[in-house]
Amino acid sequence: MYIREQLTTDIKARVARAVEAAREAGDFDIAAMPEIMLEIPREKQFGEYSTNIAMQLPKQAHKAPKVIAEAIVRHVDTEGSLIDNVSIAGPGFINFKLKAEWLSAAVNDVLEKGDDYGRTDGNAGKTYNLEFVSANPTGPMHIGNARGGAIGDILAETAAWTGYDVTREFYVNDAGNQIAKFGDSLDARFLELMGEPVTFPEDGYQGEDITNHMANFIENAGGKDACAKYLDMSADERKAVFVDYALEINLAGMQADMARYGVHYDVWFSEQSLYDDGEIEHALDLLKAKGAVYEKEGALWFKTTDYGCEKDDVLIRANGLPTYFMGDIAYHLNKLVTRKFDRAVNVWGADHHGHIARLKAAMQAAGVDPDRLEIVIMQLVRLIKNGEPYRMSKRKGKALGLSDLLDMCGTDVARVFFNLRSPDSHFDFDLDLALTNSNDNPVFYIQYAHARITSILRQMTDDVNTTATPDLSLLTAPEERDLMTLISDLPETIITAEAKMDPSRITHYAIDLASAFHTFYNACRVRVDDADLMHARVTLITAAKQVLKNVLTILGVDAPDRM
């Protein structure tokens, strides 16, 4: 148990006993014990913890909040606790001021747990599938995928730090309509390169990458003459060859890009495998058996409207081909039923939010608790160049790729940048800022704190007797206390980030921690004549360095020793 958890459970228990004691003493009468909430006051003058219990009771106790608060405070037993004193303030807040020792406990906690400081086990034993990015494999990844990658990966990491057994998953859309379009586009470029007359499909992929694929294909095959045999094939056979060829290359490219981005997937799940393994059929049969499917105009429909949605959705088209929705149902049943994940979470772009309700409806129809499926909706990224939105079209191949982005600003900057704001806020990616002004980026601010600490410690190896126990009670400066307080917050920050599915909280914490260290650094010298104080401060910055390292690990960002 980390120190904050110990404190909150202890204080809550003492408050509950005090309320009980006050009631027994006849100070007030209440029918039921309300939930006791502890909060951390914004103003330091109000102590480390505060409860509003006295303001929740007046209705049933028929007494003024202050009177209730006084009665509770009279009965609070602080024996054997870290509570220094209890007071009443404002409209009836009960404030707890702690003994300075609690901060030492936080520092010792860090030193004891090391690389594991911040890990908790509240979700131990539960499996968690996190699907993110899942970019269309028909072309290179774009900047929206970059945001999804950073958010998803750090979300996965926070989940792992709270005890979940996490699987990072990429759904490869290697089946269906867009693959057909991909094949049409490849074939058209091939015929063009071969000098055959051809009209490029109107809704085809116009990017250069398509032409490059086929140019390379021809070269690898030994030139145009050697490729003449493909002209004799049927168009469908030929497209199948090209799709196989280009898909493999694209997939390898995406895997390489994601690896470079610090994202390592456990599973690359093929949509096509759902067809090959009969899971599409099986899912359809299941829905049919539940009576959720009907036929209309030659197509098979899912009764989405039975689940509060506006209209029904097609599962199998009149031409016999399953829709993307059908595949998605089979896929999520695979996650939740076949593979039995306790939770399945998807990170989707805002342009997909309309699909949440119907997918959950399908899960419900299939007899699966829809709450086991959660969607994190990420608002779309807007590229800003020269202060104006930069329009790009993936179809025309003008998108800025993930690899271009990484060339420009590097993995560390990109990962932090995309986790500066919560997923559900709109995000403007300023190209000029990323290109020219990396000093403004908070990632350097955080890393600089780590490098500074390392530098100090490097120079002090001989000055401190590390076998002795440091006297942390010497750390009384406000800057020292602020730093220690922040250090104690990491476990709860991770738990909150996971619970709210908001990885930006980790980034904000990292910035706050770095700021607390820089402030401390400027206010307090570590290398001082007083050997005991020096020892205590070395211990403090050693802990701060460890926490910075752990938080950078979660963010997937390097913790440099020098800058």
Added chain:
RNA sequence: GCGCCAAUAGCUCAGUUGGAUAGAGCAACGGCCUUCUAAGCCGUGUGCCCGGGGUUCGAAUCCCUGUUGGCGCGCCA
């Protein structure tokens, strides 16, 4: 038309399960390096928390409503 997301300082944004005097970065101005990394620190001030109702002891936060912006509403994925 219906649905989802957003609106807080000049700009970009924090703001914890509703709490006490709404914060930070950038920008502007002024200060801090003979001593552990100045990619840093300290100081100076600015708010119709989009408007209007409501709930509450208490609302930037919750509910209703309006406005503005983004996205979606296909036998596309």
